[in-house]
Amino acid sequence: MSDLNDLYGDVILEHYKRPRTFKLIPDATHKAAGANPLCGDHIQVFLKMDGEKIADIGFMGNGCAISRAAASIMTQELIGKTRAEAEAVRAKYQAMVTREAGKPWEGGDLGKLEIFAGVAEFPVRVKCATLAWHALEAALKGKGETVSTE
Amino acid sequence: MSGAGPDWARVRADFPALRQQVRGKPLVYLDNAATSQKPQCVIDAVRQYYELHNANIHRGVHWLSEQATIAYEGVRKKVARFIGAPDPRECVFVRGATEGINLVAQTFGRTRIGKGDEIVLSALEHHSNIVPWQILCEEKGATIRVIPMNDAGELRMDEYAKLLSPKTKLVAVTHVSNALGTVTPIREIARMAKTAGATVLVDGAQAVPHQPVNVKDIGADFYIFSGHKMCAPTGIGVAWAPLALWNSLPPWQGGGDMISSVSFEKSTWAEVPAKFEAGTPNIEGVVGLGAAIDYLSAIGMDRIAAREKDLLAAFEAAILRVPGARIVGTARDKAGVASFVLEGIHPHDIGTIADREGVAIRTGHHCAQPVMTRLGLPATARASVAFYNTPEEAPLLEAALRKVTEVFRA
Structure with a gap:
């Protein structure tokens, strides 16, 4: 039986109320938006790349607690990482939140991102937890358009 | 069913889906504008x-x-x-x-x-x-x-x-x-x-x-x-x-x-x-x-309309007792739908937490994005009633929404 605290833990609520790196980067080298039209969520991710390295990262937008906290923690975790490292983290995170409900996460260390492991127990909320990550992926691939989770 | 009108408790008993428990709590089905439940006779x-x-x-x-x-x-x-x-x-x-x-x-x-x-x-x-x-x-x-x-x-x-x-x-x-x-x-x-x-x-x-x-x-x-x-x-x-x-x-x-x-x-x-x-x-x-x-x-459509008017008033009053709640859509002539927001809380989060309390509401743009855009909202939460809902469910909605505010305001 999944508990509400699996989804609305203290850290997630704290990041929702006071998101970190909630900023527009005017000289971003990469950016993309993610939209979840059904929920009315919209998040923009900005990246400033220094070669292969993420020198700065920020996000703006509106969304539910899960999508906003996910964006906030994502940006914190990825700053300073290389493009390849970021992609590896993204793939692993995606696997964690979309794993079969009821199963523990055994796919490897994701550090602070593991507070989103409980999202797998709430299948309809997976798209909230991955919205910023979809935008990140699109930004890194240089697609300028809005990606949709629908 | 004449005179005093229908026995609403018996009417409700005609709907097998409403007898269920959801996560150990009685199902409070308030998504009737999306689809109604079906009586046994259907x-x-x-x-x-x-x-x-x-x-x-x-x-x-x-x-x-x-x-x-x-x-x-x-x-x-x-x-x-x-x-x-x-x-x-x-x-x-x-x-x-x-x-x-x-x-x-x-x-x-x-x-x-x-x-x-x-x-x-x-x-x-x-x-x-x-x-x-x-x-x-x-x-x-x-x-x-x-x-x-x-x-x-x-x-x-x-x-x-x-x-x-x-x-x-x-x-x-x-x-x-x-x-x-x-x-x-x-x-x-x-x-x-x-x-x-x-x-x-x-x-x-x-x-x-x-x-x-x-x-x-x-x-x-x-x-x-x-x-x-x-x-x-x-x-x-x-x-x-x-x-x-x-x-x-x-x-x-x-x-x-x-x-x-x-x-x-x-x-x-x-x-x-x-x-x-x-x-x-x-x-x-x-x-x-x-x-x-x-x-x-x-049952009689006129009786259904009167019943649902009373229910809507009860549910809207329950919503408004929750701190930070606002009803969206306050037309003089309304039927069946209480759209609302809770200050500082995204409707999607309201829906998930209410669901944990057995309360089924809809959240989102309700397939009416231009309405949301006009009102400057990304989404609302929506409780929509049918004649088989009961006034006793209004406090259950209120309790579920209070739970939402507790999670977010702790």
Whole structure:
């Protein structure tokens, strides 16, 4: 039986109320938006790349607690990482939140991102937890358009 | 059920789905604007159809096919009586309101609306009464004009009057808003459209389940609704228009049942309504719709409307007792729907936490994105009532919403 605290833990609520790196980067080298039209969520991710390295990262937008906290923690975790490292983290995170409900996460260390492991127990909320990550992926691939989770 | 009115506790007991527990708590089903629950008699009618009467209609000379045809056409008569249609042939069975509107767009729209013409919609429309007209306008070079609404969610009739002109070929407006619950002044809207020489389509998907509807009294040319929001199965709905109007329109989908004769050189069309019902229809859905109409009629649509008015007041009061709550959509005339927001909390989070308390509400844009845009909201939470809800469920909604605020304000 999944508990509400699996989804609305203290850290997630704290990041929702006071998101970190909630900023527009005017000289971003990469950016993309993610939209979840059904929920009315919209998040923009900005990246400033220094070669292969993420020198700065920020996000703006509106969304539910899960999508906003996910964006906030994502940006914190990825700053300073290389493009390849970021992609590896993204793939692993995606696997964690979309794993079969009821199963523990055994796919490897994701550090602070593991507070989103409980999202797998709430299948309809997976798209909230991955919205910023979809935008990140699109930004890194240089697609300028809005990606949709629908 | 006369005199004192129905025993609502017994009415509620007719709905097996409502007896369930959700996550160890009694199910409080407040998503009736999305779809209603089904009473046992409707479920039984569908089962009995397959057990006793299953055959294709309008075809076989055999006994079983005759039974199925009698059942199917019998429901058409019930539908006509239920909505005040003078002739059962005027009631065309469709998959639902969405298909009904598309049917009108593809038949009436494609033959009567051309370049430079205008279609008037309202700010309250569901996507299903917007998108079919956009597709048509794209094809024909026609234009959509929109009746604006005020902050309460009421249509601006003064602005509507200004939109009407000889270019207006169609006015397509909802009877009741699914997102805000606004009951539109549909008679007046229809009267003004007719005076301007326009045809009137009314989306009745949120009206027919909740109040007595008489299509002649409203003055509509097309009146469209779904079965699944009024206790019938999914996949069945009705498109009504006067016989002469239907007769003047070309067929929509081609196939069996809609033809009079077919050769490779030319086919001729069957009479209305068969002309618009190509292929084997949703017979079980029609049978279920008939049972639903019998069920609702036995309770009485006027009683249902009165009951739901009381329930809506109780639920809105419960919502407003929660700190930071605001009702979205405060029209003077409302039916069934309490849209709301809690300050600082996204509706999606409200929905998830309420669900943990056994309370089923809808969150999002309710397939009415222009309504949300107009109100400057990304989304709302929506509690929508049916006659089988109880006043005792209002405090359960309130408790669930208080739980939401506890999670977020801890």
